Amino acid sequence: MTQYKYHLDKTSNKFNCPKCNKKRFVKYVETETNHYAESHYGRCDRETNCGYALYPYNNSIVSYEYVNTPPVKLSYIEKETLQNSLNKYEIKIKTNHTLKCHPELNRSLAKNICLIQINMSLKS
Numbered sequence: 001m002t003q004y005k006y007h008l009d010k011t012s013n014k015f016n017c018p019k020c021n022k023k024r025f026v027k028y029v030e031t032e033t034n035h036y037a038e039s040h041y042g043r044c045d046r047e048t049n050c051g052y053a054l055y056p057y058n059n060s061i062v063s064y065e066y067v068n069t070p071p072v073k074l075s076y077i078e079k080e081t082l083q084n085s086l087n088k089y090e091i092k093i094k095t096n097h098t099l100k101c102h103p104e105l106n107r108s109l110a111k112n113i114c115l116i117q118i119n120m121s122l123k124s
């Protein structure tokens with residue numbers, strides 16, 4: 001979990017807002033010491049009516065949990081194995097079906113792309 005040097009006070013303590021002076025101001029707390037940051041750092045609860053918010057300028061990340069993702073394992077096959085596997089299939093390539101089969105493509109788009117349909121079937 002990301003942990004910042006300061007976080008907004010999670011208790012129900014509210015202080016007088018430096019801007020609107022209503023007692024709706026939530027202060028920042030220094031995570032390590034649990035002491036309040038300087039009194040002008042915080043956020044007013046009256047988001048729409050007041051909108052005062054001032055973040056500690058040096059609110060740096062002090063610790064975070066590093067999630068180590070395992071590297072993707074690649075697998076290889078011999079070229080010969082690949083070719084042999086393809087020999088088991090009869091491959092027919094159709095190229096002229098684009099506009100008939102895909103009416104959702106407009107002609108200007110279809111001019112710039114080439115759709116091919118590959119039919120693969122096992123050789124009997």
Ligand SMILES: [Zn+2]
Pocket residue numbers: 017018019020021022044045046050051052
């Ligand atoms: Zn306010």
